[in-house]
Amino acid sequence: MNNTETSTKKKYPRHTEKVMKGNFAAAEAAKICKAGFIPAYPITPQTTIVEELAEKVGSGEMDAAYVNMDSEHSVFAAAMGSALAGERVFTATSGQGLFYAHEVLHAIAHFRLPMVVCNVGRPSIPWNIWSDQSDSLSQRDTGWIQFYGESSQEVLDTIIQSYILSEKLEIPVFVVLDAFYQSHTSENVWIPDQDLVNEFLPPKQLKGTEINPDKPIAVGGLVQPEHYGKFNYDFWIDINRVENLTNQIGEDFYQKFGRKYQAVEAININKDTKIILVTISSITTTAKGVIQHHPEVGILKIRLFHPFPKNSILEALKDVANDTLLVAIERNFMGDKVGAMMQELREAFYGERYFKMIDVFTGQGGKDVPPITIEKIIYKAKNNPEDVIWIDME
Amino acid sequence: MLPAMEFLIKDEKVFSGGLSCRGCGWSLLVRHLSSILGENTVYVVPASCFSIIAGPYPLNEIKGTIVHTIFAAAPATATGIRHTLDRQGRKDTNVVILAGDGGTFDIGFQALSGAASRGENLIYLVNNNGAYMNTGIQTSSATPYGAVTTTNPNSNFKKKFPKDLMGIIAAHNIPYAATASLAFMEDYRAKIKKAKEMEGFRLLMVDGPCPPGHKVEPANSIQVARLAVESNLYPLFEVEYQNYKVNYRPTKQLPATECMKLQGRFKHLFKEENKHLLEETQKVTDYNWRRLLALEKLSVEFVL
Ligand SMILES: Cc1ncc(C[n+]2csc(CCOP(=O)(O)OP(=O)(O)O)c2C)c(N)n1
Ligand SMILES: [Mg+2]
Numbered sequence: 104m105n106n107t108e109t110s111t112k113k114k115y116p117r118h119t120e121k122v123m124k125g126n127f128a129a130a131e132a133a134k135i136c137k138a139g140f141i142p143a144y145p146i147t148p149q150t151t152i153v154e155e156l157a158e159k160v161g162s163g164e165m166d167a168a169y170v171n172m173d174s175e176h177s178v179f180a181a182a183m184g185s186a187l188a189g190e191r192v193f194t195a196t197s198g199q200g201l202f203y204a205h206e207v208l209h210a211i212a213h214f215r216l217p218m219v220v221c222n223v224g225r226p227s228i229p230w231n232i233w234s235d236q237s238d239s240l241s242q243r244d245t246g247w248i249q250f251y252g253e254s255s256q257e258v259l260d261t262i263i264q265s266y267i268l269s270e271k272l273e274i275p276v277f278v279v280l281d282a283f284y285q286s287h288t289s290e291n292v293w294i295p296d297q298d299l300v301n302e303f304l305p306p307k308q309l310k311g312t313e314i315n316p317d318k319p320i321a322v323g324g325l326v327q328p329e330h331y332g333k334f335n336y337d338f339w340i341d342i343n344r345v346e347n348l349t350n351q352i353g354e355d356f357y358q359k360f361g362r363k364y365q366a367v368e369a370i371n372i373n374k375d376t377k378i379i380l381v382t383i384s385s386i387t388t389t390a391k392g393v394i395q396h397h398p399e400v401g402i403l404k405i406r407l408f409h410p411f412p413k414n415s416i417l418e419a420l421k422d423v424a425n426d427t428l429l430v431a432i433e434r435n436f437m438g439d440k441v442g443a444m445m446q447e448l449r450e451a452f453y454g455e456r457y458f459k460m461i462d463v464f465t466g467q468g469g470k471d472v473p474p475i476t477i478e479k480i481i482y483k484a485k486n487n488p489e490d491v492i493w494i495d496m497e
Numbered sequence: 498m499l500p501a502m503e504f505l506i507k508d509e510k511v512f513s514g515g516l517s518c519r520g521c522g523w524s525l526l527v528r529h530l531s532s533i534l535g536e537n538t539v540y541v542v543p544a545s546c547f548s549i550i551a552g553p554y555p556l557n558e559i560k561g562t563i564v565h566t567i568f569a570a571a572p573a574t575a576t577g578i579r580h581t582l583d584r585q586g587r588k589d590t591n592v593v594i595l596a597g598d599g600g601t602f603d604i605g606f607q608a609l610s611g612a613a614s615r616g617e618n619l620i621y622l623v624n625n626n627g628a629y630m631n632t633g634i635q636t637s638s639a640t641p642y643g644a645v646t647t648t649n650p651n652s653n654f655k656k657k658f659p660k661d662l663m664g665i666i667a668a669h670n671i672p673y674a675a676t677a678s679l680a681f682m683e684d685y686r687a688k689i690k691k692a693k694e695m696e697g698f699r700l701l702m703v704d705g706p707c708p709p710g711h712k713v714e715p716a717n718s719i720q721v722a723r724l725a726v727e728s729n730l731y732p733l734f735e736v737e738y739q740n741y742k743v744n745y746r747p748t749k750q751l752p753a754t755e756c757m758k759l760q761g762r763f764k765h766l767f768k769e770e771n772k773h774l775l776e777e778t779q780k781v782t783d784y785n786w787r788r789l790l791a792l793e794k795l796s797v798e799f800v801l
Contacts, residue, residue, distance in 0.1 A: 140580060142573075168580040172573060173611025180570030180608070184541070184577025187564060190584070192577075210567055314562050314578070316537045316590045321557035323565030325549060 115361050118293040125285035128255040128292050129195060129221045129278070130155035132262035134165045135300045136219070138193035139307075141169045142181035144200060147232045148282040149223045152195040175200035179207035186216035187322060189313035191266065191306075193218070197282070198225035198238045205242065208275075212246025213334070214323060217269040219262055222279045223286045224384075226436075226468055233469020234282040236383065237435040240408070240443040246338065248276040248345055249409040251383040255280075255290045260362055261406075263295075264352045266304055271348065272341045279408075282469060284385045295360055303359050346412045366412035369419040370394070372401035378428045378484050379403050379420070381444055386432060386472050393477040400481055403429075405444070413451040420456065429458045430484050434466040441491060465494040504682030506532045510560040517550045520715030522705035522722075523624055524550060525679050527559065527595065530622060533689045536560045538591040539578055543571035543605055545597035546631040546707075547624070569604045571596050572612035575619050583618075591620060591693065598625040598639035598705075602662055613669040613698045620692055623662075626705035634710045641730075642778055644762045654765060658781055666700050667736040670799075673699040675735035675744075679706060680723035684733055684744055691735075704731045712761020724756035729786040738799035741792040753782050 113120075123131070130152050133141070141160065143153040159165035168185075172178045175196050182192045196204065201222055211218065226235035239249060250265060252258035258280050265276040280286055314322060326334065346366050353364040370391060372379060377399040380390050387404045394400045403419060405412070420427075433442030445462040452458060463480050466472040476494060483492055510531035517524040523546055531538065538561040542548055548565055552558045566574040571594045579592045601609060601623040612619060628646050629635040635648040638660050645654045666674050672695050677685040685703070692699040704725055706718035713721050725731035726745060730753050733745040754775055757763040766775050 139584060140577060142577065168584060170576060170580060170615065172576070173607055173614075177570055177573035177576075177608050177611055180567065180573035181577035181580075183566070184564070184574040184579075185581045186577070187574075188578050188581035188585070190577075190581040206567055207570065314539060314564060316539060316562055316582075316587060319536060319557065319560060319562040321551060321555065321563035321565070323554075324551060324556065324563070325553040325565075327553060330554060 115293045117296045117299045119296070120291055120293050122289050123255060123292050124151065124287055124289050125255040125258055125280050126151040126223065126287065127155055128259040129262065129280065130159065131294055132259040133193040134159050135295065135297055136191065136193070136263055136266050136304060137166075137306055138191050139167050140182070140185040140190040140192045141167050142172045142178040142185075142194055143169065144172050144175050144178045144196070146175070146197045146200040148225065148286045149195045149197040149200070149221070151286070152221060152223070175204040176207060179204040179211060182218055182220070183207060183211050183214065183216060186211070186218050187214065187314050189307065189309045193220070195221035195223065197223040198232070199228065201238045201242060202227065205245065208242055208245035208247060211275050213338070215273040215338070216275060217273050218275045219265045219269055220275065220277055221258070221262070222277050223282050224279055225282045231468040232282065234284050234466065235434055235468050236279065236443075237437065239277055239279045240435045241437065242277070243409050243443065246274065247409070248274055248407070249279060250276065250406055251279045251408055252285070253384055253387045253404065253406070255285060255292045256362070257364065258285065259292060259294070260356065260360065260364060263300060263304055264356050264364065267352050268345070268348055270307065272344060274341060274345070279384070281385045299359065303356070342410050345410050346407065346414060349407050349412070350415065364406060366407040366415040367419055368404040368406060370402040370404065371398070372403065372419055372423060374422045374424060375399065376401040376423050376427055378430060378481065379423070380477070380480070381405065381429060381431045381448060383408060383444070384434070386434065386466065389472060389474055390477050393474045393481070397481055408447070411447040411451055416451050417455055425457065427458060428484055428488060429460040430480060431460060431462045432480070433462060433464045434472070436464065436467060459488070461488050462491045463494060464492070470495070503686060508532050510536065512558050515550050515558045516552065517546070518709055518715070520706055520708040520713070520718035521546070521550070522626060522679055522703065522707065522718070523547045526622070526624060526685075526703050526705070529682065529686055530593070530689055531559050531561055533686060534561070534591050534593065534693060537589060538562070538593055539564060539582070541566055541571050541575040541578065541592065541594045543594070543596050543600040544568035544631065545595075545600055545624070547595050547597070549631065568600055570608050571600060571605055572608040572617070572619065572621065576612055576615070576617050579618055592618070593620040593622060596621070596623050597630065598623060598627060599629040599637040602639045602660060603637050610669065613666060613671050613700070616671070616697050618696055619698055621698070621700040623700065623702045624705040625702050626707040626710055628710050630707050630710045642781065643766045643774055645765065646762070652765065663702060663736065667739050667741070669698070670738055671699065672697040673735065673737055675701050676731065676733055677701055677703045678722050678726050678731060678733060679703065680719050681726060681733060681745065688735065710762070712764070713759060717759055721756060721759050724751060724759070727751045728753045728756045729782050730756055732786060732789055734789060740796040740799065741789065743789060743793050753779050
């Protein structure tokens, strides 16, 4: 690896700074995490992830089995087989590909297989390839943990942390990035040196629960009603550990890499905050710029979306007044009266806090959410806080 | 002269107490298969009767590893397992798919074609019992012409001939594909051994007896399988890189009706008004056989 040090003192020691698109950051993360199996199938806007991985494996830069599968259903089934045999698995998909794999998502989660998969969010046909989180959010109940990355740096860093989390809990993880706004947009990314990553995330250790021809077992056979609930109970126990572990791994990551991540991020949230925008992904960055002119507006960025980090949210909002207005920003449509974010927020606050909350649908199917849109949202929240607002429908 | 003993299982790899029906093909074919492949084998099982026969959690009826998987994706699951075992230095482990006709001709067809096209180092065994039996005898695209199923009941019996899976799989230009019958055990066992010694994608299709599904007396299950071969309803052949070789030529071809009349699923065809349908079945059977012989003649040596 080329370790050319340009400045005398780097912002992050043992890192190399590069300009790269989000998809390339995701592929780079798979490489430095030493994923050993990559089943692949193309779909816009994910394609450059699997193309880049093909390049990395083909050139020998990365030691992995890379297999061009016949569909996303097969991609996830192959990922499942590989993980069953103990490999560290990575792949990526988007929209229709994710919908198509739905059956397998459940199987992977309920087989309790660790893996990290990137989803570059886009919505359902009628054809649309642009940024929207309806695909991953509609897979909320498959049992996968879901993170949403705000920047390419965060995507890369979250993939590293997700392997730790996934392998510890034996629960698969999605790391979601925004189509085009992230996937195809170049940013500065600090790439940790391989030995630094190795110290944090050692090569995958076999636990003894993998299939092993020397110790034949049957996996996945018919489970009678007497036993089935026990599997779910064990799963539930571990799902309850995700939020704390996310925060703990985020802290460990900070010690090692110097960048801090938690389940949620609170920006300008204090006792004087009047309005809180609840965001995920890159809209957060836009909103961060806009609230510079609105000292009374804060942002609650949800990084861990599933399981929803209730405790971290309550903690982040502990000082805010009860009359603070919460604005859920939804770049998704669940075919329901409110979006996915609102549903989760209501559940998180139930029996804990009461806030007036409004739900804002915006950015659907990739429609840009520029600062002016955030301004509009803030204006509406202040002047005409209807329960549900659709932006730019007139 | 002593009778041929080549079909005796000397090293049993299946425990007693399997959950199959009496006369089921699954149990017998797996006993022979596993006795030849040995314990260093991972069986990948999509939804089928064998999902049940193999035993509920945490049981395992075979001395070997079983991975139960989703219906449509056994070859894909097996692909992931194969590549990972290879990377673990276990190239010697057999990875074998055990699928039904529904899981092969229909829902798993794409994953099968994908794995065959990629040349995955897998053995694919399809137990073709001609319907979705595990869910109660529904029509698949392997269901024979004229058969009654629960989704083609009574006079609404299946009116299409099954698709030529062997032709399709041969077109993938794989090293080995063969049909086999449980009434021709030496042939079946020899084909397993041959497949085992080869590398790449290999497929065996076994004519699967299913007494409840075919409405056959369990005691007649092997007899019906034998008549299927003797009547050319189910010819025994192998294909290596698209080169066909017929393995058994009936000395005197029996009429298809000899095999069909023992199966309740074809009972209605024997009514006077359906006589022409039986004739059609015979015609198509003869056509298939002639075509097979022609394909055998066509043989072109495969050079790489
Ligand atoms: C996606 C999906 N669809 C339907 C089923 C229901 N199903 C389970 S087994 C089966 C029949 C299998 O038929 P076949 O492959 O011919 O095997 P057989 O039972 O005849 O041995 C069906 C339809 C399923 N498990 N998964
Ligand atoms: Mg069947």
